[in-house]
Each structure stands twice: as structure tokens, then as C-alpha cells.
């Protein structure tokens with residue numbers, strides 16, 4: 001072996017030893033050696049490099065997605081613990097009261113913190129990446145656009161007409177994969193509300209791009225062409241181009257009046273030199289506005305299929321509404337507010353389905369929680385899913401039981417039930433999501449009976465979904 005090769009070999013071996021020693025030290029620190037003065041939450045950072053990712057993944061892909069948290073809560077006798085998943089050491093909280101406290105104190109004691117590779121996809125102006133003045137402005141704007149009065153005046157008719165025409169098409173198709181159909185329907189709706197786009201090849205293409213985009217969120221973040229992440233980045237680029245073209249078109253033709261959200265955002269004056277902000281904002285509204293709502297609709301049908309008693313009671317509520325209205329009268333806001341059992345079904349679907357299972361924060365200062373010290377700058381994952389599936393809070397927690405909710409129950413101040421987040425990042429589409437779900441359930445259960453064509457089950461990795469796409473055969477009731 002030549003001298004140069006020997007030197008390279010020795011250097012290579014030395015580097016490998018140093019890296020290994022560092023990993024071992026990091027791993028051992030994770031087991032209690034770190035910061036002896038601070039009383040850190042209990043936990044383990046698992047194996048070098050992969051940490052506890054494999055256990056976490058197995059739990060998300062199982063019928064009890066909260067198992068990872070449950071096991072650790074029992075092992076450490078603590079709902080707050082340390083772990084290491086997807087390449088990050090973090091503190092995980094399954095404590096609903098701490099979760100809510102952290103959400104409510106976002107932008108003060110805490111701030112939102114997501115991995116950088118995610119920003120490459122969602123854009124640096126994604127809602128979760130915004131802070132300070134811009135967050136307050138855009139949050140205020142979107143909350144205002146989707147407040148109940150606006151929904152009543154501007155959105156309700158649009159939802160009724162779009163869902164009606166889509167559901168009529170389903171009746172002609174007979175056998176459908178409900179997951180795909182609902183996803184396209186809700187994407188069409190948000191594309192109409194945001195960009196004034198009618199259902200078309202364009203909106204079908206937008207959904208396909210989102211499928212690629214969403215897959216990339218949990219893929220290995222590499223830009224090598226052909227990889228899932230690289231395809232996601234390309235999908236982002238195409239989506240942004242589409243949005244930018246629409247904005248350009250509007251600038252060229254100011255005489256054409258649009259009554260969509262983009263028009264309102266442009267009117268608020270963000271357009272001047274911040275096209276990038278508007279494009280990211282629209283992209284993330286399209287994502288937030290179709291992904292969670294469509295999954296909630298899908299899972300509600302799945303849960304109802306498995307619980308005939310709940311389906312019968314829900315159908316009765318909606319048949320009565322129809323009977324009282326008489327022929328050919330459109331559903332109105334009063335009908336919506338009269339759907340009491342429907343709200344129990346929705347609450348229970350959201351509790352059990354956990355379509356937004358948690359959020360990341362970082363603490364801006366040292367904090368003390370339940371006798372534990374959490375040093376400034378820690379990455380904290382607030383699992384909102386864990387309390388929702390916790391037997392200590394909900395008996396028979398994995399069972400779909402809409403009767404656990406009282407009719408007319410006010411959940412707005414419920415500390416356990418924070419599926420729409422809380423504080424300055426409370427979901428802007430909270431009321432819209434509930435309205436869409438109610439109208440969808442009304443139309444679906446009054447028009448159809450259905451047979452489930454495959455034994456499908458939920459999986460939470462990478463995102464909540466039904467593994468087989470929920471194929472069903474529809475039968476018209478009337």
C-alpha cells in the first residue's frame with residue numbers, strides 16, 4: 001500500500017473513532033449524565049442516530065397511535081419525558097394542561113419551531129414559521145375571513161352547491177374510493193374559496209401536486225432527483241408558480257371582480273413587494289384547508305359505518321331537518337345550528353381521529369414544569385393526540401362514542417380537547433371545518449346507504465389515512 005493510501009486509511013479510521021466516541025457520549029448523556037444540576041424530565045434517547053424513532057413509527061402505524069407515549073408515561077410515571085425521534089432530541093409532552101399553557105404562551109415564553117427541511121417545502125412564510133407582527137397580521141386576516149358571520153354570508157351557499165354537485169356525481173359512480181373523492185371535493189372547495197377556481201383539470205392537478213408535496217414532508221430530506229423529497233420540492237415549485245400566475249393575471253385585469261380570499265388578501269395591501277408572502281400564505285391555506293377537513297369527513301364515515309347506532313341517530317336528526325324544511329328548500333344557518341347530535345359525532349371524530357396530532361415549540365427561557373427543569377432552547381413536541389386517547393381522561397378511549405359529549409357542550413375552553421390548537425396559533429379554519437363537516441354529513445347520510453367493500457384500518461404514518469382508501473358501494477335512499 002502506498003504511503004498516501006496508508007495515511008488516508010489511518011485518518012479515515014481516526015475520524016470514524018472520534019465520531020463513534022461522540023455518539024456514545026451523546027447517547028450516555030441522554031441517559032442521565034447531562035446537566036447534573038438541572039432536574040430534567042426522565043427519558044431515553046434510545047439508539048445512536050435513530051434514537052427511539054422505530055418505536056414511535058411502529059406506534060403510529062398501529063391501531064393505537066398513542067402507544068409510544070402511553071408506554072413511556074407508565075415507565076417514567078410522567079406525562080412529560082425526553083426522547084429522540086426523526087433525528088432530534090426533544091421533550092415530549094402528553095400533559096394536556098402543559099400543552100395548552102405552552103400554546104397559549106406562544107410568542108411569549110414559547111415559540112413555534114419546526115425542522116428547517118420542512119420550511120424548504122412549506123416556504124419560510126408558512127403559518128407555523130411566522131412570528132411577531134406578520135403572524136398577528138396574517139392570523140387576524142384569516143380568522144376574520146373565516147369568522148361565522150362571513151361563513152354564513154359568503155361560504156355556506158358555495159359549500160352547499162359544490163358538495164351537492166359532487167355528491168350527485170358519486171351517486172352515478174356507485175363504487176367509490178371515499179378517501180380520494182372526499183379529498184378532491186374539499187380541495188375543490190378551498191380552491192374556489194381561495195382562488196375562485198371551479199372544479200376542473202386545474203384543481204385535479206393541484207390535488208395531485210399536493211399528494212406529492214405531503215408525501216415529501218416526512219421523507220428523507222435530500223434533493224437527489226427522483227427521491228420523494230425532491231418530487232415534493234418540485235410540486236411546491238409548480239404550486240407556487242400556479243398561484244403567482246393567478247396573482248399576475250389579477251394585476252393585469254383589475255376590472256375583473258373576484259370575491260375570494262385572495263382578493264381580500266391583496267386588498268389588505270400585502271401585495272406591494274411581498275408576493276412571496278402571499279404565495280406561501282395561499283399555499284399553506286390550500287394545504288390546511290383541505291388536508292385535515294377531508295380526513296375528518298372520511299374518518300367520520302368510517303366510524304359511523306362501524307357504529308350503526310350512531311349512524312341511525314345521526315340520520316334521524318338529518319331526516320327530521322329535511323322533513324321540516326319541505327321540498328327543495330336549501331339548508332340554512334338555523335338548520336346548521338340545530339344539528340346537535342352531529343356536533344357530538346364531529347367532536348368524537350376529531351378526538352379519536354387526531355388529524356393534527358401535535359405541534360412543535362421551543363422555550364425562549366428556562367422553565368420549570370412539575371419540578372422538572374426545561375433549559376431554554378429545548379425542542380418540545382406537544383402531543384395533543386395523547387390526552388385525547390388517554391384512559392385517565394376518556395373512558396374506553398379508543399372507542400367511537402359520540403354520546404360521551406353532551407348535546408350543546410361548549411368545548412371552546414376545554415383544556416383536554418385542543419384539536420384546533422390554542423392561543424395565537426388557534427386554527428383560523430375552526431368554524432369553517434365544523435360547517436363543512438356538518439353539511440357533508442347531512443348530505444351523505446340523507447342521500448345514501450352504503451356497503452363497505454374492504455376491511456380498512458387507520459394508519460397515522462405518515463399522516464392519518466385509511467390504508468385501503470375506504471372503498472364503498474353507494475345506494476341512493478331517495
Ligand code: HEM
Pocket residue numbers: 127128138139142285286288289290292293296350355356359360418419420421422424425426427428429430432433
Ligand atoms: C378538521 C379540520 C381541522 C383541524 C383538526 C385543524 C387543526 C389545526 C391546528 C391544530 C392548528 C394549530 C397548529 C399549531 O399550533 O401549530 C391549525 C392551524 C391552522 N389552521 Fe386548521 N385545522 C382544520 C381545518 C382547517 C381549515 C378548513 C382551514 C382553512 C383554511 C384551516 C386553516 C388553518 C390555519 C390558517 C392555521 C394557522 C393559524 C395561524 O398560525 O395563524 N384549518 N389547524
